[in-house]
Amino acid sequence: MIALLMRDLRLAVRAGGGFGLGLAFFLIVVTLVPFAVGPRGDLHSVIAPGILWLGALLACLLSxxxxxxxxxxxxxxxxxxxAPLPLEALTAVKALAHWLTTGLPxxxxxxxxxxxxxLPGEGYLPLTLSLALGTPALSVIGTFGAALTVGIRRGGLLLSLLVLPLYVPTLIFGAEAARxxxxxxxxxMPLLMLAGITCGTIALLPFASAAVVRVNLR
Structure with a gap:
């Protein structure tokens, strides 16, 4: 499993599989919002948690x-x-590699x-905690969506349509905790709900992703 994880990390760096791309997109979104809203610091502080979480969600979606x-x-x-490695472990490693190259940055x-x-000073800790708890769920759910669309030509748009509704609970509780x-x-309470969503996806979705990959490879 460690060898497979290192292989996926090397592919992400060499082939542009999301390493740096999501971070650059996140930076662009956060930089453009003040220009679009205008020089209103009071409004920026109010919308900051939602904008940061939405930017992180869309950045995870890219790769x-x-x-x-x-x-x-x-x-x-x-x-x-x-291979002797179960497909459930394979999908879990894929999700972990995606989080390390996209979610963690x-x-x-x-x-x-x-x-x-x-963002007010009191919001930095809850924002970081909510992203640390919520981004693994985004990667695991995204891996399930990627398994559904594997082998489909130009399946990126279909993948986005499948995954975005599943991202909504994570976005709601993550932005609420930061707010x-x-x-x-x-x-x-929002952090506990977010942790529950992440634990549930980690426990269940690797099995669903593995079953979908088996069907698509037949």
Whole structure:
């Protein structure tokens, strides 16, 4: 599993499978929002949690279609499916690699980019915690969507349409936790709900993703 993880990380760096792309998109979104809204720091601080979370969600969405696409194109996916490693572990490793190359950089960059949106000081910790808890769910759900569309030519748009509705609960609770923290309110409940969503997706969706990959490879 470690060898497969390192292989996926190297592919992400060499083939542009999301490493740096999501972070650049996140930076562009956060930078353009103040220009679009205008020089209103009070408004920026109000919308900052939602904008940061929406930017992170869309940045994660950019590289989902490449999770299985490269392996399917060169035939590696068929070999991996017949390897001793269970397909459930394969999909879990794919999701972990996507999070390490896309989600983790967003978590680390969010507090820095929040300065551009005048996020109150109380909001930095809940924002970081919510992204750290929520972005793994985005990667796992995205891996399931990528498994559904593997082998479909130009399936990127279909993948987005399938995955975006599944992202909505994570977006709601993640942005709510960041908003409550920025306003000085208790944000424990949204964080617990977000942690529950992430734990549920990690526990269930690798099995669903593996079953879908088996069907698509027949």
């Amino acid at each position: 989902l279609d490449r999770i299985f696409a490269l392996d399917h194109e060169d035939g590696s996916l068929d070999l991996l499916a017949t 967003l978590v680390l960059a969010a507090p820095v980019l929040a300065v551009l949106l005048s 409550r923290g920025a306003e000085g309110q208790d944000y424990a």
